[in-house]
Amino acid sequence: MLFGALRTYSFRNLADGEINTRGRDVFLVGENGQGKSNFLEAVYFCSYGSSFRGVRDGDLIRNGEKSCSVSGTLSDSLCDSISVKIENSKKTVSMDGKKIADRKEILSVAPSIVFCHEDMEFIAGTPERRRWFFDQSLSLYDPVYLDELRRYRRVLKTRNTVIKDNQGYMIDSLDPQLVSYGLALMEKRRTAAAEFSRIFGPLYEEVAGISGISVRYAPSWKQENQEEALAALYEKRAGDLAFGTTLSGPHRDRYIFSCGGTEFAGKASTGQRRLLALLLRIAQAQRYSDMTGKNPVLLLDDVLLELDPEKRRRFLSVMPGYDQAFYTFLPEEPYERYRRDDTLVYYVNGGILKQSTTPP
Numbered sequence: 564m565l566f567g568a569l570r571t572y573s574f575r576n577l578a579d580g581e582i583n584t585r586g587r588d589v590f591l592v593g594e595n596g597q598g599k600s601n602f603l604e605a606v607y608f609c610s611y612g613s614s615f616r617g618v619r620d621g622d623l624i625r626n627g628e629k630s631c632s633v634s635g636t637l638s639d640s641l642c643d644s645i646s647v648k649i650e651n652s653k654k655t656v657s658m659d660g661k662k663i664a665d666r667k668e669i670l671s672v673a674p675s676i677v678f679c680h681e682d683m684e685f686i687a688g689t690p691e692r693r694r695w696f697f698d699q700s701l702s703l704y705d706p707v708y709l710d711e712l713r714r715y716r717r718v719l720k721t722r723n724t725v726i727k728d729n730q731g732y733m734i735d736s737l738d739p740q741l742v743s744y745g746l747a748l749m750e751k752r753r754t755a756a757a758e759f760s761r762i763f764g765p766l767y768e769e770v771a772g773i774s775g776i777s778v779r780y781a782p783s784w785k786q787e788n789q790e791e792a793l794a795a796l797y798e799k800r801a802g803d804l805a806f807g808t809t810l811s812g813p814h815r816d817r818y819i820f821s822c823g824g825t826e827f828a829g830k831a832s833t834g835q836r837r838l839l840a841l842l843l844r845i846a847q848a849q850r851y852s853d854m855t856g857k858n859p860v861l862l863l864d865d866v867l868l869e870l871d872p873e874k875r876r877r878f879l880s881v882m883p884g885y886d887q888a889f890y891t892f893l894p895e896e897p898y899e900r901y902r903r904d905d906t907l908v909y910y911v912n913g914g915i916l917k918q919s920t921t922p923p
């Protein structure tokens with residue numbers, strides 16, 4: 564699957580109009596703050612109906628405007644076009660011109676994997692960010708997982724409301740559902756962590772020369788069957804009521820990067836963390852391909868810039884299979900070295916993309 568063209572309207576600082584992207588590799592070259600990442604964000608917006616920068620939808624609308632939209636023309640996909648529009652604070656996602664009820668439907672249509680600076684949070688940030696990463700990975704290839712996650716969150720929300728409203732007597736009827744949905748999530752998370760480790764360990768060794776890195780899944784509930792988990796939840800109920808919230812469950816699960824049995828991320832240097840984050844995305848893309856038999860679109864935001872030349876070479880040698888990749892570069896980077904005959908190169912200046920065969 565690839566994006567043949569991208570049309571943006573009032574999206575960030577990008578000039579309105581259509582950009583031809585029909586190429587396996589698309590380079591976006593420009594100084595800081597010109598709109599390169601905004602263009603990647605527009606592609607991602609078509610894939611997920613949201614931004615990868617953790618911003619509110621309203622921030623995507625060009626300053627002073629009231630609405631924005633992005634439409635992608637697709638090749639070799641389940642549909643020919645996707646468009647996402649924000650108007651009057653409402654988001655509408657359409658496939659082939661027809662509105663879809665649930666954003667999750669587009670996940671399998673134009674799957675993209677982004678590599679960006681914010682990914683460092685998966686390594687050095689809160690357990691919540693790591694959970695988010697693994698939830699995204701699972702949802703990309705397993706739509707049922709997303710349904711299970713939503714169901715779990717719904718029951719959890721009700722349980723927390725019940726606790727806050729002092730209606731503790733209702734918890735008995737909610738806990739069997741919470742446990743049942745929770746255990747289903749845990750089983751898939753356990754498998755995903757093991758599979759990630761299988762891919763990730765050798766990758767890290769190849770690029771960074773450090774062996775034995777793995778991702779360990781540390782579930783909040785230690786019990787693996789319904790009755791035992793329910794009993795453990797019951798035992799913790801007094802604590803939940805005292806704190807006014809549900810203190811245990813998959814919403815408190817942790818994923819730990821360890822090396823030789825000890826936690827690694829906390830001791831790793833900034834460079835090692837950066838590499839961990841990049842390779843985590845490579846593992847995400849590889850796992851997606853293993854599970855679906857399809858390749859994703861890759862969005863690489865300033866990725867090569869942060870690596871020294873040797874790591875850069877090794878990183879490129881372990882790039883996952885992809886149908887299309889968008890890269891951002893600063894003008895002084897040696898992007899010409901990576902360019903092939905069919906690479907599309909755009910120079911980005913003040914939100915305007917100009918295609919060129921030679922630098923301006």
Ligand SMILES: Nc1ncnc2c1ncn2[C@@H]1O[C@H](COP(=O)(O)OP(=O)(O)OP(=O)(O)O)[C@@H](O)[C@H]1O
Pocket residue numbers: 574575576593594595596597598599600601602622623624625626865891911
């Ligand atoms: N909603 C918006 N409306 C108008 N302009 C915006 C909006 N959001 C961001 N911008 C502008 O977009 C520019 C940032 O673009 P972008 O983040 O794509 O930078 P970049 O070219 O990737 O550079 P860098 O390498 O620094 O990230 C800034 O000039 C910023 O003012």
